[in-house]
Amino acid sequence: MGCVNHPNAPVAATCKSCRASLCGICTKFLDSGEDCDMCAPLAEANALRKSRIRNEESRTVEMAQTTTTRITEEEDRQKARNKDGLYIKGGVGLALLMLFVSIGLYAYPDLRKSDVQLAQEQAVIQLEECRQVFQAIGIRLSEGEIPDSTMSCPGTNIPNIILRQGSKITVSHPNPRQFGLVELYVTSDSHRVVMEGQGQG
Numbered sequence: 001m002g003c004v005n006h007p008n009a010p011v012a013a014t015c016k017s018c019r020a021s022l023c024g025i026c027t028k029f030l031d032s033g034e035d036c037d038m039c040a041p042l043a044e045a046n047a048l049r050k051s052r053i054r055n056e057e058s059r060t061v062e063m064a065q066t067t068t069t070r071i072t073e074e075e076d077r078q079k080a081r082n083k084d085g086l087y088i089k090g091g092v093g094l095a096l097l098m099l100f101v102s103i104g105l106y107a108y109p110d111l112r113k114s115d116v117q118l119a120q121e122q123a124v125i126q127l128e129e130c131r132q133v134f135q136a137i138g139i140r141l142s143e144g145e146i147p148d149s150t151m152s153c154p155g156t157n158i159p160n161i162i163l164r165q166g167s168k169i170t171v172s173h174p175n176p177r178q179f180g181l182v183e184l185y186v187t188s189d190s191h192r193v194v195m196e197g198q199g200q201g
């Protein structure tokens with residue numbers, strides 16, 4: 001048994017498609033194997049188709065991987081951007097807040113209080129400080145002591161007026177009018193701070 005086409009020729013291969021015995025001349029050596037002339041075109045076409053499918057598949061897989069990678073990268077970039085955005089937004093917000101605070105402090109010192117309001121509050125604070133000094137003087141008087149000139153109100157250089165009437169000692173503020181008062185004093189009798197305003201008894 002020789003080649004199907006050349007019976008005298010020795011068999012070199014068997015067609016992998018139709019199993020025909022083939023001599024060296026009749027054998028088509030394809031990447032997919034050995035085929036006869038009849039089967040070779042179909043086998044080639046099939047091999048091409050398969051390789052195309054394989055290529056297509058691998059390309060699809062590649063594309064899918066690439067897409068996945070791209071999506072992941074894009075997500076990472078997006079995350080990074082969002083992070084930056086947050087930082088930027090946070091930074092802008094803080095900067096704006098600081099700007100408003102600065103403008104507020106510049107335009108409205110001491111929380112939008114006018115000079116008149118500030119002066120009035122200052123007077124109230126000074127009066128309270130004075131009242132505390134006179135309270136301390138009252139305690140001294142109740143202990144039988146005579147207050148010295150160091151016990152004067154803060155914010156004034158003028159010493160308090162100390163008046164003796166027999167055993168009664170009266171210590172008066174030198175300028176109660178700075179608080180809108182007529183009298184601000186304490187006596188050794190009551191030891192209580194008396195603040196008489198305008199129009200009051």
Ligand SMILES: [Zn+2]
Pocket residue numbers: 015016017018019020035036037038039040
């Ligand atoms: Zn064949």
Ligand SMILES: [Zn+2]
Pocket residue numbers: 003004005006009022023024025026027
């Ligand atoms: Zn042959």
